[in-house]
Amino acid sequence: MVVGFRAFFAASILALSTLFAVPATAGTLQCVPFARQVSGIDIHGNANTWWGQAEGRYDRGHEPRVGAVLAFAASRSMPVGHVAMVSKVVSGREVLLTHANWSYRGGIERNVRAIDVSANNDWTDVRVWYGPIGDLGLRSNPARGFIYAQPSKTIDQPVQIASADATGGAAVHAAF
Template sequence: MTGRVLGAITAALVLLATPVEAQARIQCVAFARAHSLIQLAGNARDWWARALGIYQRGQTPRAGSVLAFRATGSMPMGHVAVVSKVIDDRHVLLDHANWSRPGQVERGVMAVDVSAGGDWSAVRVWHAPSRSLGVRVSPAFGFIYPAAEATLATARAAGAALGLKR
């Protein structure tokens, strides 16, 4: 085998062994749609409004929900991130893309509610290049909850009304 052919085969094997997320740059909206049960389209800054009447929304973090960030001068399209774990009422771990570096996927990064009222309207998120919890405070709308969660809650309530135990 020639060096050129061997090099091409090696490159192909490396490409195949590389996770898909690392092969192509991904935006936060595409990542959130692919890694949550929230199926909205459009810019991240519009997800909060688009969720109205389709998904429940609120200010309490829940695993599987999507944290929707407001648009700012440094983040004109807004941002969305999937909550992978709730640590407590003011700390969560997020999975998201396109935050620390263009197209980069980050998993299990810390986000902290720094709002005065504890309503997740002001958030600091781990920023890899600065190795710190947020270069800036980012304004957020709140959390969008998966429809499956609403369906499950409705089914439990109906079962409870009928005297059924879960």
């Protein structure tokens, strides 16, 4: 009877452990998968590659918009760059960001302040809220600009044009 109990106990422990097991691939939350999830921008790879990958797929620019991703360039302190979603535009030179893995390893920060400190007012140099000091970070960070969540409209994408036909009904034509 003892053998049966031990086997049952061992099987129960094994079954319970699978309910709470952490997958082998689990790790620290990174900025890229988080930005992809909250923005809907489907780009993969290191953050410093997002700006180039977005070309021709998503509109890019230097004007902050809610839902856009601010793409930070690689630098000595950020060798693989960083990406963060704009959750609110406060002014042309201040936004609130939602992002992961900035102030705290694997942590998520929502609606934290970021300001444009670039000489040309083009969001190529940015200071971002840093939790451990409770203020904007002491250094600025190089950025490439904003990637907008709407896919880019290029010349080889069909555009539908609606018009009225002779009977007054609508007809849809594809233009290339």
